[in-house]
Amino acid sequence: MIELDGLTFxxxxxxxxxxxFAWRVAAGExxxxxxxxxxxxxxxxxxxxxxxxxxxxEVRVAGEPILRPRPRTGLILQDFGLLPWxxxxxxxxxxxxxxxxYGPDGKHAPAGEAVTARREITQxxxxxxxxxxxxxxxxxxxxxxxxxxxxxxRTLALNPDLLLMDEPFAALDAPTREDLxxxxxxxxxxxxxxxxxxxxxxxxxxxxxxxxLVLGRLPNHTARIVANPGAGDPAFRASAAYVAACARLxxxxxxxx
Amino acid sequence: MRRSSVLIAALxxxxxxxxxxxxxxxxxxxxxxxxxxVFAVEIVGDLGLDFLASLGRVVASMALAVVTAVPAGLALxxxxxxxxxxxxxxxxxxxxxxxxxxxxxxLFLGISDLAKVVIIFLILFFQILVLVRDQAASxxxxxxxxxxxxxxxxxxxxxxxxxxxxxxxxLTALRQSIGTAVAVLYVAELFATQRGLGYYIYxxxxxxxxxxxxxxxxxxxxxxxxxxxxxxxxLQRRLCPWQFAR
Numbered sequence: 365m366i367e368l369d370g371l372t373f374x375x376x377x378x379x380x381x382x383x384x385f386a387w388r389v390a391a392g393e394x395x396x397x398x399x400x401x402x403x404x405x406x407x408x409x410x411x412x413x414x415x416x417x418x419x420x421x422e423v424r425v426a427g428e429p430i431l432r433p434r435p436r437t438g439l440i441l442q443d444f445g446l447l448p449w450x451x452x453x454x455x456x457x458x459x460x461x462x463x464x465x466y467g468p469d470g471k472h473a474p475a476g477e478a479v480t481a482r483r484e485i486t487q488x489x490x491x492x493x494x495x496x497x498x499x500x501x502x503x504x505x506x507x508x509x510x511x512x513x514x515x516x517x518r519t520l521a522l523n524p525d526l527l528l529m530d531e532p533f534a535a536l537d538a539p540t541r542e543d544l545x546x547x548x549x550x551x552x553x554x555x556x557x558x559x560x561x562x563x564x565x566x567x568x569x570x571x572x573x574x575x576x577l578v579l580g581r582l583p584n585h586t587a588r589i590v591a592n593p594g595a596g597d598p599a600f601r602a603s604a605a606y607v608a609a610c611a612r613l614x615x616x617x618x619x620x621x
Numbered sequence: 622m623r624r625s626s627v628l629i630a631a632l633x634x635x636x637x638x639x640x641x642x643x644x645x646x647x648x649x650x651x652x653x654x655x656x657x658x659v660f661a662v663e664i665v666g667d668l669g670l671d672f673l674a675s676l677g678r679v680v681a682s683m684a685l686a687v688v689t690a691v692p693a694g695l696a697l698x699x700x701x702x703x704x705x706x707x708x709x710x711x712x713x714x715x716x717x718x719x720x721x722x723x724x725x726x727x728l729f730l731g732i733s734d735l736a737k738v739v740i741i742f743l744i745l746f747f748q749i750l751v752l753v754r755d756q757a758a759s760x761x762x763x764x765x766x767x768x769x770x771x772x773x774x775x776x777x778x779x780x781x782x783x784x785x786x787x788x789x790x791x792l793t794a795l796r797q798s799i800g801t802a803v804a805v806l807y808v809a810e811l812f813a814t815q816r817g818l819g820y821y822i823y824x825x826x827x828x829x830x831x832x833x834x835x836x837x838x839x840x841x842x843x844x845x846x847x848x849x850x851x852x853x854x855x856l857q858r859r860l861c862p863w864q865f866a867r
Contacts, residue, residue, distance in 0.1 A: 415766050433770045445767035449785045449863045459771035462781065472772040502863045515767075522771065 365391040365526060365558045366412060370421035373407060380583035381407050384421070387577065387587045389560065391525075392554060394596055396573025397562045398613060399620065403579040405562040409530050412560065413439045435463075435474045438524035442516050442531040446503040453499040453513050457486040459522040462553025489517035493547075509540035513547075520551065527552070529561040533568070536540060537583060548597045551598070566617065570609040573594055578613070590616055622854070627847070639770045651833045660837035663702075667821070672841050674816040675806055679849065681738045682802065683795060686745035691791060695783050700755025713748065719743040720808050732813035740809045741802045749794040756790035757783060789864055792857040796850060803846040818842045 366389035373382045381404035389395055397405050410416040411423055414433040423430040424557055425437060433439075446455045460482040465475035473479075490499050493513045498506050503514070519527065529548075533541040545568065552559050561572050569576050574595045578588040590613060594605045636651045642652040664672070697704045697843035723740055730736035760782070768782050810819025818841055858865060 372777040410766070413766075413770050415769060433772060435772050437770070439767060441763050441767050441768035444761040447764070447768075447782070447785070449788075449861065451863075458768070458781065462768070462771050462773045462777050465777050465780065466772065466774070472774055472777070502866050504863070505866060518771070 365389050365426060366391070366560070367424040368421070368592055369424075371411070371418055371423060372414070372420040373404070373411060374419045380419075383583040383585055386589065387559060389575075391558055392556055394572060394574040395560045395577060396569035396575075396592075396595075397560060397577045397579065398566065398569040398573075398617060399564070399579035400617070401564060402582075403620075404582065404584055405564075405579055406530055408579070409528050409560065409562050410441075411443075413437060413528055415439075430472070434521045434526075435470075435522070436524050437526045437528060438519035438522060440512070440519055440527070440529045440532045442534050443508070443511070443514050446511060447504050448479065451500050451502055451507065451521075452495055452510075453486060453490060455514050456489055456495075456521055457482055459484060459518055463522070483522050489521045493517045505539055507540075508536050509544060512536065512544055516544075516547070516551070520555070525558060526586065527557045527559045529559065529563055531564065534564070542601075548572065549596055549598060566610050566613045569613055570606055571598075571601060576613060576616075578616045578620050580617070588616060588620055622850075624851075648830075648832055651836060656833050656836040656838050656840060659833040663834065663837050664841070667817075668837060668841055671816055671818050671821040671838070672845065673812075675803075675810065675842070675845060677819040678734060678737050678739060678809075678817065679799075679802055679806060679845070681734075682741035682745060685738065686749055687791060687795075690746045690749035690751055690794075691787060694753025694790075695757045695779075695787060697750075698754040698760075699783070701758075704754065704758070711747065715747045715751070720805055723808055723812070727812055737806070737809040737814070737817075741805055744801050744805060746793070748798040749791060750860050752794040753787045754791040756787050760786055789857065789861050792853055792861065796853045796857070799846055799849045799853065800809045803842060803849070807842065818845065 366387070368385055368387040371385040371387075372380060373383050374380045374488065375389065397408060399405050407416065411418055412425065412430065414423075414430040414437070417431070420440070425434055430433070447458065460479050463479045466472040467550070468475050470476075479485075481507050490496055495510065495513055495517065498510055503511055505515075515532075529591060532548075533544050536544065548559070548561075549572070559572070563569050563572075570592060572595060573592055574589040576592055578590060580588070592609050592613075594600050594603065594609065600606050638653045642650050660668070663669070697707060719740060722743065726736050726739055730739060765778065765782060768778060773781060806817070807819040807822065810817035811823055814820050818838055822835055822838035822842070825831040825838060
């Protein structure tokens with residue numbers, strides 16, 4: 365699904381974040397990207413999303429080189445991704461409206477797939493994520509958890525095959541965070557999504573990443589990968605294997621610094 | 622601002638006016654009720670036509686200012702390099718009292734309506750430009766990134782992000798500059814016209830010495846400003862409901 369080859373990314377000041385970096389993600393896999401702040405996690409996600417161009421090397425998703433945002437890739441950010449002037453309902457419909465705006469041109473929206481049932485799709489996702497009571501509210505009026513539910517609904521309404529998440533639950537309180545982590549696991553399995561979730565917390569990486577990519581000191585040359593086959597089930601949180609996985613990731617994180 | 626508080630303020634000002642009229646007791650300050658009576662008669666005649674002429678000029682200036690200042694403000698706000706070049710120019714021109722340009726503009730644009738519209742336009746233009754630019758510059762990059770990830774290119778970003786984001790700034794700028802615009806209208810209409818509230822006030826005040834009529838003109842000008850204020854305010858409530866949601 366994702367292929368990075370010889371990827372190099374430099375900031376305008378010349379400092380490199382990635383240099384000759386290679387990484388592979390197969391379709392349907394659940395990945396977590398773990399690392400301290402400033403290690404290039406978010407940059408990696410923006411590169412995958414086509415929001416930032418690579419300085420050298422190639423980023424391919426589903427075999428296509430990524431030069432601009434790809435219609436089938438969904439992106440969820442930590443916060444500030446919702447239109448403050450649009451209601452929850454209008455925010456969820458936004459992606460579909462953008463698709464309707466361009467038509468199925470293959471560039472901004474998947475080719476040969478006209479949006480015909482915007483209202484119905486929007487309504488389905490409002491109900492699915494329990495947002496009906498606040499569908500008419502603005503993002504400034506609802507809680508952080510509800511905002512992220514709205515962001516998830518907006519993204520999934522576009523029926524993506526790849527979901528990129530940048531610290532999506534970092535600003536939430538613990539119960540809300542667990543709640544949304546479980547929801548993510550469920551939706552992921554249901555829709556057979558390939559997911560890449562960027563996080564700075566070991567516990568989140570251990571729970572959501574069947575594979576964990578550990579980033580560290582700049583520039584990142586090689587991908588440090590930790591296999592974590594137990595992940596993907598909310599019950600994993602209570603197991604001894606989970607504690608072991610966290611310890612293992614902590615070690616890797618230390619080694620990567 | 623609520624309508625009821627405007628009414629109370631108008632009554633209070635009327636009482637003060639009446640007291641002042643009693644104290645002064647000269648034709649130059651007629652009592653408010655007399656002015657209101659003259660206003661009621663005149664507004665269906667000459668004064669009404671002058672009111673409409675002035676209203677037309679202000680609205681035309683507003684429209685002209687919006688269609689020119691908004692794209693310019695959006696461009697400056699989104700392109701820091703462009704802003705670095707133009708920002709000093711704006712801040713040099715912004716504080717110049719536009720009234721001093723009246724003779725120059727009349728000289729170049731002649732005695733047409735266009736000259737008067739351009740004078741008011743200049744005042745509104747800078748206000749809107751600066752507010753829209755700051756609004757566009759303050760848009761969170763995360764917001765733009767996430768809407769782009771939904772497939773939005775330049776045109777869709779304008780339609781779904783930049784345009785709605787700058788609406789409050791446009792309307793706020795209009796609301797803030799209405800007072801100045803109407804005040805300058807008076808100066809603009811002193812010259813080379815037979816229509817407009819400025820002309821009406823000047824004619825009756827300084828030429829005919831008909832003070833009740835002059836004050837009726839002043840009252841009309843105040844109502845023009847107030848009406849425009851509530852017009853823009855209503856527009857903002859309609860177009861930007863999220864600003865009023867609690």
